[in-house]
Amino acid sequence: MLAISQRGIEMPASPIRKLVPYAEAAKKKGIKVYHLNIGQPDIETPKAILDAVRNSDFKVLEYSHSAGNESYRRKLVDYYKSVGITVNHQQIIVTTGGSEAIQFGFMACLDPGDEVIIPEPFYANYNGFAVAAGVKVVPITSRIENGFALPPIADFEARITPRTKAIVICNPNNPTGYLYSREEMEQLKELILKHQLYLFSDEAYREFCYSGEQVSAMHLTGVDEHVVIMDTISKRYSACGGRIGAFVTKNQQVLDAVMKFAQARLSPPSFAQIAGEAAIDLPADYFDTAKAEYRSRRDLIVKRLNAMEGVFCPNPGGAFYAMAKLPIDDADQFCQWLLEDFSYENQTVMLAPATGFYGTPGLGKQEVRLAYVLNLSDIDKAMDCLEAAIRQYPGKK
Amino acid sequence: MLAISQRGIEMPASPIRKLVPYAEAAKKKGIKVYHLNIGQPDIETPKAILDAVRNSDFKVLEYSHSAGNESYRRKLVDYYKSVGITVNHQQIIVTTGGSEAIQFGFMACLDPGDEVIIPEPFYANYNGFAVAAGVKVVPITSRIENGFALPPIADFEARITPRTKAIVICNPNNPTGYLYSREEMEQLKELILKHQLYLFSDEAYREFCYSGEQVSAMHLTGVDEHVVIMDTISKRYSACGGRIGAFVTKNQQVLDAVMKFAQARLSPPSFAQIAGEAAIDLPADYFDTAKAEYRSRRDLIVKRLNAMEGVFCPNPGGAFYAMAKLPIDDADQFCQWLLEDFSYENQTVMLAPATGFYGTPGLGKQEVRLAYVLNLSDIDKAMDCLEAAIRQYPGKK
Numbered sequence: 001m002l003a004i005s006q007r008g009i010e011m012p013a014s015p016i017r018k019l020v021p022y023a024e025a026a027k028k029k030g031i032k033v034y035h036l037n038i039g040q041p042d043i044e045t046p047k048a049i050l051d052a053v054r055n056s057d058f059k060v061l062e063y064s065h066s067a068g069n070e071s072y073r074r075k076l077v078d079y080y081k082s083v084g085i086t087v088n089h090q091q092i093i094v095t096t097g098g099s100e101a102i103q104f105g106f107m108a109c110l111d112p113g114d115e116v117i118i119p120e121p122f123y124a125n126y127n128g129f130a131v132a133a134g135v136k137v138v139p140i141t142s143r144i145e146n147g148f149a150l151p152p153i154a155d156f157e158a159r160i161t162p163r164t165k166a167i168v169i170c171n172p173n174n175p176t177g178y179l180y181s182r183e184e185m186e187q188l189k190e191l192i193l194k195h196q197l198y199l200f201s202d203e204a205y206r207e208f209c210y211s212g213e214q215v216s217a218m219h220l221t222g223v224d225e226h227v228v229i230m231d232t233i234s235k236r237y238s239a240c241g242g243r244i245g246a247f248v249t250k251n252q253q254v255l256d257a258v259m260k261f262a263q264a265r266l267s268p269p270s271f272a273q274i275a276g277e278a279a280i281d282l283p284a285d286y287f288d289t290a291k292a293e294y295r296s297r298r299d300l301i302v303k304r305l306n307a308m309e310g311v312f313c314p315n316p317g318g319a320f321y322a323m324a325k326l327p328i329d330d331a332d333q334f335c336q337w338l339l340e341d342f343s344y345e346n347q348t349v350m351l352a353p354a355t356g357f358y359g360t361p362g363l364g365k366q367e368v369r370l371a372y373v374l375n376l377s378d379i380d381k382a383m384d385c386l387e388a389a390i391r392q393y394p395g396k397k
Numbered sequence: 398m399l400a401i402s403q404r405g406i407e408m409p410a411s412p413i414r415k416l417v418p419y420a421e422a423a424k425k426k427g428i429k430v431y432h433l434n435i436g437q438p439d440i441e442t443p444k445a446i447l448d449a450v451r452n453s454d455f456k457v458l459e460y461s462h463s464a465g466n467e468s469y470r471r472k473l474v475d476y477y478k479s480v481g482i483t484v485n486h487q488q489i490i491v492t493t494g495g496s497e498a499i500q501f502g503f504m505a506c507l508d509p510g511d512e513v514i515i516p517e518p519f520y521a522n523y524n525g526f527a528v529a530a531g532v533k534v535v536p537i538t539s540r541i542e543n544g545f546a547l548p549p550i551a552d553f554e555a556r557i558t559p560r561t562k563a564i565v566i567c568n569p570n571n572p573t574g575y576l577y578s579r580e581e582m583e584q585l586k587e588l589i590l591k592h593q594l595y596l597f598s599d600e601a602y603r604e605f606c607y608s609g610e611q612v613s614a615m616h617l618t619g620v621d622e623h624v625v626i627m628d629t630i631s632k633r634y635s636a637c638g639g640r641i642g643a644f645v646t647k648n649q650q651v652l653d654a655v656m657k658f659a660q661a662r663l664s665p666p667s668f669a670q671i672a673g674e675a676a677i678d679l680p681a682d683y684f685d686t687a688k689a690e691y692r693s694r695r696d697l698i699v700k701r702l703n704a705m706e707g708v709f710c711p712n713p714g715g716a717f718y719a720m721a722k723l724p725i726d727d728a729d730q731f732c733q734w735l736l737e738d739f740s741y742e743n744q745t746v747m748l749a750p751a752t753g754f755y756g757t758p759g760l761g762k763q764e765v766r767l768a769y770v771l772n773l774s775d776i777d778k779a780m781d782c783l784e785a786a787i788r789q790y791p792g793k794k
Contacts, residue, residue, distance in 0.1 A: 002593055002622055008505040008654035017463070017660055045458040053668060054451045061442045061638040061672070066414075096493050096640065099662040107529055108405040112509060128661030132504055134531065196399055225399055241458040241667030243493065243640075257405035263414060264525030265496040270638030271450060271668035275458070 007134070012127050015356020022339035023350050031343045034374060034382035037335075037350040039174065039320065041373045043238040043290055045275075052278030053271050064267040067259060068094020068246075072273050075280040076246060083206060085218040085229075091250055093258055094268045094276075098204050098232030098245040099125065105200050105228050105247065106133040108257040110165050116200070117159055118168045119151055121175050121323070121357030121364060123202065126168060138164070139359030144325050144367060147314035148176035150184040153191055166198035167191070171214065172205045175357045175369040176323050177298075177316020185215045192226045199223065202230045204319075207287045210295050211317035224250040233272075235320070237279045238290075242272030294320050297372040297379055304383035305370075308390055322370045323354060329395035331355055331368050337393060344388040347381060366397070408528050412521050412753020419736035420747050428740045431779035433767045434732075434747040436571065436717065440635040440687055440770075442672075449675030450668050461664040464656060465491020465643075469670050472677040473643060480603060482615040482626075488647055490655055491665045491673075495601050495629030495642035496522065502597050502625050502644065503530040505654040507562050513597070514556055515565045516548055518572050518720070518754030518761060520599065523565060535561070536756030541722050541764060544711035545573035547581040550588055563595035564588070569602045569611065572754045572766040573720050574695075574713020582612045589623045596620065599627045601716075604684045607692050608714035621647040630669075632717070634676045635687075639669030691717050694769040694776055701780035702767075705787060719767045720751060726792035728752055728765050734790060741785040744778060763794070 016038055023033050067073065073089035080087050095101040102125075110116065112134030118126060120139035130137045140155045142148040156167070167188065172179040180188075192199045201217035217227045232245035247258055298315075301322055305313035310327030328334045331353035338348050352371070354364030372379060390396070413435055420430050464470065470486035477484050492498040499522075507513065509531030515523060517536035527534045537552045539545040553564070564585065569576040577585075589596045598614035614624045629642035644655055695712075698719055702710035707724030725731045728750035735745050749768070751761030769776060787793070 002595065002648070003506075004650055004654045005504065005506055005508040005511070007508060008657070011505075011654065011657040011661070013657055014463075014660040040460055042457065044456045050455075050458065054453070056451070058447075059441045060439065061447065061636045061669075063437055063637045066411075096666070097663060103662075107402065108408075109400075109402055111402040111404060112531065114402070125661045125663075128657065132658065132661070134509065198399065239458045240460045241664065243664070243666040251399070253401055257401045257408065260405070260408040260410055260525065261529065263411040264408070264522045264529070265500075266494060266522075267638065267640070269493070269640040269666040269669060271672075272458075272666060275668075 007131050011131050012124070015124050016352050019335055019339060019350065022336055026339045026348060030346065032347040033339070034347065034349045034378055034385065036370045036372065036374065036382055037352045039235065039371045039373060040240055041235065041238045041320065042375060043293065045238045046279065046282055046286065048282060049237060049239065049275040049278040053274050056274055061270055064270050064273060066262040066267050068268050069273050069277070072277040075277050079280045080248070083216065085216055087248055087250065091248060091255065093247040093255065093262055094273060095245040095247050096268045097243040098202065098230050098234060101230040101232070101245045101247040102126065102129050102200070102202065103132065104258045104261050105230060106130065106135055107261055108254060109198055110135045113163060114165045115161060115163045116166045116168050117156055117164060118359070120359050121354055122168070122359070123170055123174045124356045127359070137359050141360060141363065142176070142178070144312065144314060144323060148173065148178040148323065150180060150187065153187050156191055160195055164195065164197060166200050168200045168202065170202040170204070172209055172318025174205065174319055175321050175352070175354070177319045177321045179209050179211055179317030180215060182215045185217070185220060189220045189223055192223060197226065199227050200230060201227065204232045204235050207236055208291055208294050208320060209318040210298060214318065228254065233276050233279060239272070239275060242275055243269055244272045244276045294372065296376060298322065300376055301370060301372045301379050301383065304380070308387050311390070320372050322372065323367055324370060325366050326368060326390060327397050328366055328390070328393060329397050330365055333395060334393060335368065338389055342389050342392065344385045347385050349382040349385045404528050404531070409521070409524050413749050416732055416736060416747065419733055423736045423745060427743065429744040430736070431744065431746045431771060431775055431782065433769070433771065433779055434749045436632065436768045436770060437637060438632065438635045438717065438770045439772060440690065442635045443676065443679055443683065445679060446634060446636065446672040446675040450671050453671055458667055461667050461670060463659040463664050465665050466670050466674070469674040472674050476677050477645070480613065482613055484645055484647065488645060488652065490644040490652065490659055491670060492642040492644050493665045494640040495599065495627050495631060498627040498629070498642045498644040499523065499526050499599065500529065501655045501658050502627060503527065503532055504658055505651060506595055507532045510560060511562045512558060512560045513563045513565050514553055514561060515756070517756050518751055519756070520567055520571045521753045524756070534756050538757060538760065539573065539575070541709065541711060541720060545570065545575040545720065547577055547584065550584050553588055557592055561592065561594060563597050565597045565599065567599040567601070569606055569715025571602065571716055572718050572749070572751070574716045574718045576606050576608055576714030577612060579612045582614070582617060586617045586620055589620060594623065595625060596623050597625050597627060601629045601632050604633055605688055605691050605717060606715040607695060611715065615645070625651065630673050630676060636669070636672060639672055640666055641669045641673045691769065693773060695719065697773055698767060698769045698776050698780065701777070705784050708787070717769050719769065720764055721767060722763050723765060723787060724794050725763055725787070725790060726794050727762055730792060731790060732765065735786055739786050739789065741782045744782050746779040746782045
């Protein structure tokens with residue numbers, strides 16, 4: 001019988017993209033839609049890194065090494081050194097986006113039926129990669145009231161079973177923007193040592209921290225065998241379409257296993273590796289500019305949100321996301337209503353309902369994620385829309 | 398306990414790349430190594446498609462649609478039409494290389510424990526994708542004596558179980574170069590209809606056929622729901638590093654399932670989609686030139702091989718590979734010996750032992766795969782080396 005696989009059935013549809021048809025319909029009606037729903041920054045990709053690709057002069061677009069070009073990996077060593085992480089180029093496997101780094105970790109370290117613990121709300125695609133790998137995601141709830149700080153370690157302990165193999169964190173966090181403190185990272189370290197777990201640390205937003213420096217999982221000492229960094233140039237250099245990331249660990253056994261998966265898919269994309277390599281030579285103040293821009297946006301969006309009646313938005317310490325609790329009955333309905341039935345001065349705003357970021361059913365129904373990836377003026381207008389929408393929404397609570 | 402997953406252990410190391418350290422050692426000794434071991438063509442990537450990337454003028458390297466740029470998919474409709482395949486752009490999902498198209502098919506259509514039947518010898522990475530998906534590969538032996546023609550359908554019937562979900566073919570074939578006939582394709586059609594199986598058809602080498610036109614799986618009638626094409630621009634335009642392929646089917650249920658996997662990894666690489674789109678506009682005679690070049694190489698390598706004592710090489714009908722039976726005891730030993738202990742006029746040749754392409758243990762021990770990806774002069778010199786090597790090899794049979 002021709003059928004879809006069970007995992008094909010279980011594979012979650014993207015919670016962010018499911019509203020797209022409604023946005024398209026709104027645009028067809030002539031309504032301007034402010035997209036705060038996805039993490040696609042409007043910040044220009046540094047010209048120098050696009051130029052590196054445009055000025056390339058090779059004749060054959062060849063496969064690269066399965067682990068990525070050695071020249072690029074050697075430059076990445078410098079990059080990591082600049083953020084306090086000491087690795088050599090053989091401890092870096094260049095991946096097709098951060099997505100593939102996560103997939104590699106799940107595939108090489110976890111078997112079907114194994115469990116990973118992830119503080120929720122979490123990046124929704126972890127669910128997809130878990131389904132693909134047959135791995136069970138065990139969510140531990142973090143709470144908007146304390147800005148989505150790390151849940152108590154006792155909550156982790158309570159969920160650890162013989163099948164638990166890893167903890168996944170995203171730091172600073174997508175979708176919450178939370179930046180884990182040194183103390184929290186040290187707590188995680190004790191936990192993974194005690195229970196012999198992997199710590200998969202998604203550090204896509206490393207540079208975008210506003211309340212202090214990021215404490216990388218690789219800044220922790222004595223857990224070299226445990227820590228894997230899943231990395232990407234997508235957000236760092238506004239280069240999402242390059243599809244270049246990195247899998248970084250000092251665990252040789254894990255590297256050896258991941259290399260076999262990397263060889264099977266031959267190589268990461270060649271063009272964008274050129275861009276990634278050029279990015280390491282950007283002036284040291286590159287991130288200052290980008291970070292200052294994101295910080296202004298954060299300040300504006302958080303201020304606007306908290307000024308709305310019944311709205312609470314904790315101040316995110318990093319990344320470019322804010323989570324807000326709204327006085328509404330159902331975030332999915334509300335986000336759809338914003339696109340389908342609402343407009344303010346012929347404009348509306350597209351948000352991501354938080355339900356898709358929770359593993360526990362029923363959570364996040366009053367929360368939305370806002371990606372502050374638009375310029376200040378657009379954010380202001382989008383907030384005007386949201387403010388008016390909350391007043392008008394029939395499902396107000 | 399920190400451990401590698403069972404599938405990480407089972408994941409096969411690339412049989413093609415395991416000899417690389419010996420090749421590197423030979424080069425360090427000053428020996429010139431002719432690489433006939435991998436399918437990395439030396440043919441220049443068409444300048445027009447590299448220029449399309451180099452002349453691009455976007456400001457932000459954005460995610461594309463998860464299914465690939467619509468403009469590219471619409472142009473691919475034209476491309477497929479030109480090879481007698483009628484599909485619309487919604488039946489095409491642009492993938493990160495042909496590799497990802499294969500992975501998507503395995504993941505969306507097959508569950509752990511399901512079986513796929515593949516004529517052996519076969520492209521070794523099917524093994525890797527099968528391990529990642531928990532799928533069992535059931536090989537059916539094709540034989541060098543008849544040029545690796547499709548094995549008798551009775552052999553397939555004998556291996557079909559309730560867990561059999563798909564048949565995988567590569568046409569024209571890597572590693573054998575065999576081009577399936579219309580009659581063989583019709584036999585496969587009857588088989589998949591009778592047993593309600595998917596037919597996954599890897600058509601990476603579609604344009605490179607020397608003994609007639611390729612019969613695509615999508616040329617078969619009445620099996621629209623069964624057929625999936627796994628495609629790539631890698632070989633077609635000598636653009637292996639682009640990592641752009643395509644997953645093509647008219648089965649809507651499969652498309653819907655695959656889209657969920659595609660959304661989880663966000664998008665295929667943006668730069669090379671520009672190249673892929675430009676490739677559709679290459680002059681109609683582009684393939685004539687490339688094909689004529691490959692045909693001359695095939696003619697030379699087959700002639701040289703068959704002129705060697707004790708060597709048999711069937712004339713491949715397509716792709717750019719030839720399989721040869723050599724008068725040797727062990728192809729793995731021989732290929733290593735070529736690099737480690739042999740040189741002829743300070744040169745040697747790197748080949749792929751055929752053992753890695755067989756699923757049945759013990760098969761292929763006297764066979765090697767030769768990728769005719771070098772120019773005529775280099776192929777000639779490589780054959781001089783091989784001829785001398787066979788005379789000298791201590792494990793001659």
